[in-house]
Amino acid sequence: MIRPELPSDDSLLDAYLDDALEPAAREAFEVRLGNDPELARQAELQHRINASLKANFPIDEASAEHVAEVTAPLEESEPVILRFSRRRWAWLAAAAAVAGVLLAWGTSGPRRVDPYFEPTPLAEVYNATVKQGFEPYYECEDDERFARVFSKRQGIPLALLPMPEGSRMLGLSYPGGLSRDTTAMLCRVDGEPVMVFVDQPEADSSLAAEKSAASEDLYIFRDEHDGLVFYEVTPFDTPRAMQYLTIR
Numbered sequence: 079m080i081r082p083e084l085p086s087d088d089s090l091l092d093a094y095l096d097d098a099l100e101p102a103a104r105e106a107f108e109v110r111l112g113n114d115p116e117l118a119r120q121a122e123l124q125h126r127i128n129a130s131l132k133a134n135f136p137i138d139e140a141s142a143e144h145v146a147e148v149t150a151p152l153e154e155s156e157p158v159i160l161r162f163s164r165r166r167w168a169w170l171a172a173a174a175a176v177a178g179v180l181l182a183w184g185t186s187g188p189r190r191v192d193p194y195f196e197p198t199p200l201a202e203v204y205n206a207t208v209k210q211g212f213e214p215y216y217e218c219e220d221d222e223r224f225a226r227v228f229s230k231r232q233g234i235p236l237a238l239l240p241m242p243e244g245s246r247m248l249g250l251s252y253p254g255g256l257s258r259d260t261t262a263m264l265c266r267v268d269g270e271p272v273m274v275f276v277d278q279p280e281a282d283s284s285l286a287a288e289k290s291a292a293s294e295d296l297y298i299f300r301d302e303h304d305g306l307v308f309y310e311v312t313p314f315d316t317p318r319a320m321q322y323l324t325i326r
């Protein structure tokens with residue numbers, strides 16, 4: 079009996095990031111993201127690469143005349159010459175470089191070393207997340223799955239208490255910040271984006287609370303309890319979300 083070939087993790091990840099999965103398949107893949115830190119890390123890395131390429135190397139849509147030109151039948155003796163604009167060459171070079179990094183990371187064998195990680199000020203992570211649309215990687219509405227994400231990534235299961243009217247949790251993301259295992263909860267509070275970062279205290283550093291000129295209107299609050307450190311990055315002058323995270 080010939081069994082149909084199942085899609086690989088790579089093709090599923092690509093479809094997920096392109097928002098091309100059916101709702102049931104997307105939900106199942108998000109469950110996997112919550113249970114598999116390595117897969118979640120790959121999703122985060124690929125999402126950042128995609129966003130960076132789109133932001134730094136935009137490709138203009140081809141005109142109808144250009145499409146007609148490149149798709150016209152060639153004369154039998156006419157040589158095939160591919161011509162790219164300088165912008166397209168830059169985009170292709172960047173994509174090739176990124177592909178090389180991913181290939182080296184994914185094929186380095188049993189002694190694979192995790193890609194280099196550098197802590198990032200949380201205000202910068204917040205601003206980047208807002209710029210990219212402020213969408214979580216995992217719309218985690220199930221309490222059991224929510225607790226399991228923190229249990230696997232931070233070693234302690236967390237629960238989210240009911241939030242007041244005007245506040246809601248959008249989901250979870252893994253954008254780094256303190257460490258490669260930092261878990262971020264994305265919220266909307268009175269229509270404004272708010273992020274709560276959770277990690278183990280040993281991952282904390284003074285860099286976390288640093289702000290740049292682009293972050294002057296943000297507030298950063300810190301709390302530490304029950305073996306975890308919590309940071310809230312918010313446009314409000316008081317914490318509006320972090321206090322609703324508690325040990326399950």
